[in-house]
Amino acid sequence: MTTRFKAQARSRAYRRNIRALTAMAVVGVLAVPTAAYGSASDTAPPDADADIVLEDNEPDSEDVTGPSWWAAKSYTGFRRGPSSYYKSGEDVTGYQGEYYLDTWNFSDRRVGYMTSQPMTATADYLNVLIGGGQHPHRPGGTIPLPDGYFFNLEPNPAFANFEHSYDGFRIVPLASLGWNGSGDFSDASNSTNFFDGQIGTGVLDTCVGRCDAEMGTITSATFTITEDWINLLVGGGDHPWGSPGATAVRLLVDGQTVHTATGDNSPSLDWTAWDVRAWIGHEAQIQVVDERSTNDWGHLMIDNVLFEDQPKSPWSYETGVVVRTAVEDPSAPNGVILGDVIGSVTGNNSSAMVPATIDLRPVAGQKIVVQVLDTYTGSDWGHLLIDQIVLSDHAAVN
Known part of the structure; x- marks a missing residue:
């Protein structure tokens, strides 16, 4: 000593x-x-x-x-x-x-x-x-407590993390991960670009091909709501659902839109928390909508969709x-x-x-x-x- x-x-x-x-x-x-x-x-x-x-x-x-x-x-x-x-x-x-x-x-x-x-x-x-x-x-x-892949603090499996695996960068069709596209995104793949706030090496990004000019939807498989909160990372354009040229992610419960979120016109992803306690037991889907073709953040990114019992606060x-x-x-x-x-x-x-x-x-x-x-x-x-x-x-x- x-x-x-x-x-x-x-x-x-x-x-x-x-x-x-x-x-x-x-x-x-x-x-x-x-x-x-x-x-x-x-x-x-x-x-x-x-x-x-x-x-x-x-x-x-x-x-x-x-x-x-x-x-x-x-x-x-x-x-x-x-x-x-x-x-x-x-x-x-x-x-x-x-x-x-x-x-x-x-x-x-x-x-x-x-x-x-x-x-x-x-x-x-x-x-x-x-x-x-x-x-x-x-x-x-x-x-955000980082591990070997930039940020990864989630102890429980995500509903969607847009990763092929954790052994390196992999680009794979979104359809193989359970997400189906329409319009310009009918054959879209995950992105391995790195954005501030993402977890892991893959994200869903509608900046494909001509980037902002591309339009369409990307929709998850149907799931049953079993937890109180859906937390997800969102970035990109701030063009709300319902406005002309929307770039938004929405939660569909029994076919009806009950929650939406957008980015903040930046390449940074941050947490959005949806309270879904009123729909426990209902079937739902998550849909990314990109109806904007102009270069004023006409695209959207999402990552790590989590079903949890507590809401996540921003990073x-x-x-x-x-x-x-x-x-x-x-x-x-x-x-x-x-x-x-x-x-x-x-x-x-x-x-x-x-x-x-x-x-x-x-x-x-x-x-x-x-x-x-x-x-x-x-x-x-x-x-x-x-x-x-x-x-x-x-x-x-x-």
Whole structure:
């Protein structure tokens, strides 16, 4: 154990919490070596008498860095460091020591996350040095946790995900996936273009052939409504059903339109939630309608149609650190059920790391987890810079 940890005047229970942190899960976070310590930062290091460092990214320390972290060889291209080849340290400031976490990894499109094991909140604050993208947590939003295929957080099979398989990009006729087209879409296939917000590698996209000029419908097989909500991702044109030149997806129950949705005139997909409790037991179909032939977003995309017992909120794309309540459950994925977000911090749209604080006092004595999230794929600072994740009885001062 390092001198820093030996100096802690904490209870044995507090030390047990730190030992619990040595089993952390990491996906898509790169530890990057930078300039020498003396010129790297003017930020004061943690107080050795009061703070417990959860992560300082130095390969020779005994925090959670090293073999207690694991990396997923994923389609996103992330690899676990530390690595000495990357040169971002030429313009990054504010970190401590020689290493920090950087989620850029040659592209803002790369995404990843890191989650600690549960621990008891016995300190008043969680302090962190943070820079990079300013994309804050959206309270109540759906956090996209990526796996090997960009985004895939669904534990249950989707009614439609427009994938041929999960072993690579496959273009197949939509009819083979249970969706039949008419008009210009009579022989349409799925698309393997990548759109922000999609899950997996395939989507239904009416931009085929001449793109906006194509018109017709694409209709699902008939199904029986058995869950309270139908959640689906929708993007593309914002031309509502019933208006001239509609680009819309509609839910047909017993042949009647009961719900519709459109995109927001962008290539990004986001969640739409349809309340279908009134039609439990009825037969239904989902139909994509593209009646628009002009180039003002005259097409529509949908993905991952899910039958669930709860509605999904819009995506919460973020680059930051969050603290959540947690319940240990051996039967749950990774042995923990994640609860509410207690607090969060984000970057500052710059390469200068600055101190930030999450107040833990409202959950004193409760189980929590710490997450580092980079789920933003845009080019406007779509990555995160992190160093010195510290538990303290004093808030960091910026």
